[in-house]
Amino acid sequence: MRIVVTVKFVPDLQSQRSFTDGTVTRTADDGTMNELDENAVEAALQLKESLPEGEAEVYAITVGGPDAVAAVRKALQLGVDHAVHVCDEAIAGSDVFGTARVLAAAVRQIEKDGPVGLVITGMAALDGLTSMLPTALAAQLDIAQLTLASTLAVADGVATIERHLPDAHETVTAKLPALVSVTDEANKPRYPNFKLIMAARSKPVTTLSLADIGVDRAQVGAMASRTTVIEASPQPPRENRLKVTDTGDGGTHLAQFLIERGLA
Amino acid sequence: MTDTIVAVLVEHRNHEIAQPTFEALTLARSIGRPVAVWMGQEPPADAVAALGEFGAQEVRVLAIGERARHPKTASAALAAAAGDAALVLVVSTFLTKEIATHLAIATDAGVVVDAAGADMVDGRVEVRQTVFGATWNVRTRINADRAIVAVLPNTTKATPADTAAVAEVVDVVAALPDVRESIDAVVPVAREEGVPLSEAAVVVAGGRGTNGDYTLVRELADVLSGAVGASRDATDEGWISHEHMVGQTGVTVTPALYVACGISGAVHHRGGMQASGTIVAVNIDPDAPIFEIADFGVVGDLNDVLPQAIDALRAHRQG
Numbered sequence: 282m283r284i285v286v287t288v289k290f291v292p293d294l295q296s297q298r299s300f301t302d303g304t305v306t307r308t309a310d311d312g313t314m315n316e317l318d319e320n321a322v323e324a325a326l327q328l329k330e331s332l333p334e335g336e337a338e339v340y341a342i343t344v345g346g347p348d349a350v351a352a353v354r355k356a357l358q359l360g361v362d363h364a365v366h367v368c369d370e371a372i373a374g375s376d377v378f379g380t381a382r383v384l385a386a387a388v389r390q391i392e393k394d395g396p397v398g399l400v401i402t403g404m405a406a407l408d409g410l411t412s413m414l415p416t417a418l419a420a421q422l423d424i425a426q427l428t429l430a431s432t433l434a435v436a437d438g439v440a441t442i443e444r445h446l447p448d449a450h451e452t453v454t455a456k457l458p459a460l461v462s463v464t465d466e467a468n469k470p471r472y473p474n475f476k477l478i479m480a481a482r483s484k485p486v487t488t489l490s491l492a493d494i495g496v497d498r499a500q501v502g503a504m505a506s507r508t509t510v511i512e513a514s515p516q517p518p519r520e521n522r523l524k525v526t527d528t529g530d531g532g533t534h535l536a537q538f539l540i541e542r543g544l545a
Numbered sequence: 546m547t548d549t550i551v552a553v554l555v556e557h558r559n560h561e562i563a564q565p566t567f568e569a570l571t572l573a574r575s576i577g578r579p580v581a582v583w584m585g586q587e588p589p590a591d592a593v594a595a596l597g598e599f600g601a602q603e604v605r606v607l608a609i610g611e612r613a614r615h616p617k618t619a620s621a622a623l624a625a626a627a628g629d630a631a632l633v634l635v636v637s638t639f640l641t642k643e644i645a646t647h648l649a650i651a652t653d654a655g656v657v658v659d660a661a662g663a664d665m666v667d668g669r670v671e672v673r674q675t676v677f678g679a680t681w682n683v684r685t686r687i688n689a690d691r692a693i694v695a696v697l698p699n700t701t702k703a704t705p706a707d708t709a710a711v712a713e714v715v716d717v718v719a720a721l722p723d724v725r726e727s728i729d730a731v732v733p734v735a736r737e738e739g740v741p742l743s744e745a746a747v748v749v750a751g752g753r754g755t756n757g758d759y760t761l762v763r764e765l766a767d768v769l770s771g772a773v774g775a776s777r778d779a780t781d782e783g784w785i786s787h788e789h790m791v792g793q794t795g796v797t798v799t800p801a802l803y804v805a806c807g808i809s810g811a812v813h814h815r816g817g818m819q820a821s822g823t824i825v826a827v828n829i830d831p832d833a834p835i836f837e838i839a840d841f842g843v844v845g846d847l848n849d850v851l852p853q854a855i856d857a858l859r860a861h862r863q864g
Contacts, residue, residue: 298677298680378649405793411642411659412639412642412658413642413658416643416647417646417650420617420650424725425725425726426616426725426726427726428639445787446639447741447743447788448558448733449733450731451730451731451732453726453727454727455725455726464794465794466787506688507653507687507689508655508657508685509685510684511671511684512682512683513681513684514681515681516675519838524839525842525844527843530853531827531843531845532843532849532855533853533857535843535850536854539858540858540861544823545858
């Protein structure tokens with residue numbers, strides 16, 4: 282079985298994130314693989330490791346400019362078998378539907394080597410946090426969607442997940458092929474060790490253009506996007522902030538502050 | 546006020562309408578003519594009346610029961626009920642974002658989620674959001690003729706319409722798609738007393754600094770009529786259930802007041818609460834990052850500061 286994991290190149294959470302011309306600024310210096318995608322990679326690797334040797338192969342795919350290759354390199358360091366980077370200028374500025382179209386075409390490209398049983402994604406990307414990509418990708422691939430999995434089990438060609446929604450915990454099943462998005466509750470991602478980092482260096486990354494995967498340039502990118510960021514400005518810092526050290530009346534000060542602000 | 550039809554998907558649980566629905570109806574009224582879309586079992590009469598008070602002229606009902614739990618099914622139902630709407634508003638939740646995504650694919654609509662507001666400019670819907678853990682303000686235009694916007698709770702103040710409408714109940718029959726997923730078990734999460742965390746106007750949250758004892762956090766929440774939240778540390782420790790987790794992968798909250806008790810303020814946590822109106826922090830560590838975004842901070846021990854604050858607030862309430 283082939284398992285495909287989608288990974289996204291995002292600005293590091295600890296860096297100064299910003300916008301340039303209506304899109305998220307992404308540079309190699311402070312970019313990294315989306316942290317929540319580590320859970321997706323881990324889920325794929327655990328599934329592979331639970332099967333007899335040689336029965337499953339894990340592919341990591343990313344979409345983005347030249348710098349985005351860092352995301353699949355990180356996945357290689359964690360232990361995936363193959364890395365695919367769809368890199369094409371025409372992709373820049375794509376919305377979630379354009380991105381899903383590109384990812385779906387890349388999955389179909391991998392399917393030329395043999396069937397893909399599972400596509401695993403993170404629950405959200407920590408830059409946009411929309412959580413829409415898993416649903417859009419499942420729709421593009423026309424396969425079952427099992428989203429927000431906090432557990433995942435695969436047996437006899439059926440995937441079973443538990444999904445913790447605010448009002449209820451659901452158990453959902455679907456026949457493979459299926460797309461599964463995993464939450465950060467699903468597992469504890471491994472750290473790359475020295476051996477894996479060295480091994481990852483010699484693993485190739487397959488770079489594909491839109492033409493390679495048969496995607497029409499007019500259907501992706503900023504021109505095809507159904508949304509356009511027209512203004513972006515940093516939030517001004519909070520003004521008149523107060524900090525007191527408790528010397529016996531800190532609680533009283535706190536209460537007074539709330540009362541003065543009309544919050545109590 | 547225009548003739549633009551704005552459909553609002555009603556969030557309800559056990560027939561009780563969630564407060565953000567009224568906020569969405571208020572927002573809908575500022576853009577066009579609101580119609581409410583109700584999925585599940587038939588709505589009770591008082592729910593229909595309440596939707597009318599907030600300006601819904603129609604309540605379009607899809608009696609599809611539990612099938613509404615399937616995002617693709619719910620999307621098809623919503624498409625059938627909101628075919629004449631230029632804008633569809635939903636309350637932003639994980640489930641509604643999935644419904645919105647399917648609906649956008651089915652209808653070529655543009656979609657923005659986690660919105661703080663929306664308006665119509667030159668015939669196009671424009672949406673306000675705060676992103677990157679509320680450190681940036683963004684305005685996005687939806688280029689498509691049909692727009693779907695998922696709005697965060699507490700971003701519009703819910704106000705009844707000047708003239709309440711008597712909402713007409715319209716039954717909608719939708720052709721529902723086959724689904725590949727089977728929901729085999731649904732175990733309801735017991736709801737705590739009071740306002741749900743995501744909708745609360747006041748949130749009092751406890752983290753590592755509570756050492757697992759939420760007594761003072763709950764008391765402070767109680768005196769402020771707020772909901773109880775927690776940091777990832779606290780839910781990972783099992784001190785409090787996962788439903789209480791505030792953060793980028795938990796609940797995103799935008800209350801008027803957020804009180805962080807013994808929470809250091811890791812970037813994941815801040816991403817889920819930084820858009821709050823007023824932020825107050827109590828922490829023993831003067832260098833805790835939470836103080837960087839707190840309007841009022843107290844460096845001190847929770848066990849000293851909170852009881853004193855609770856007593857003073859109680860005394861104020863009793864006036």
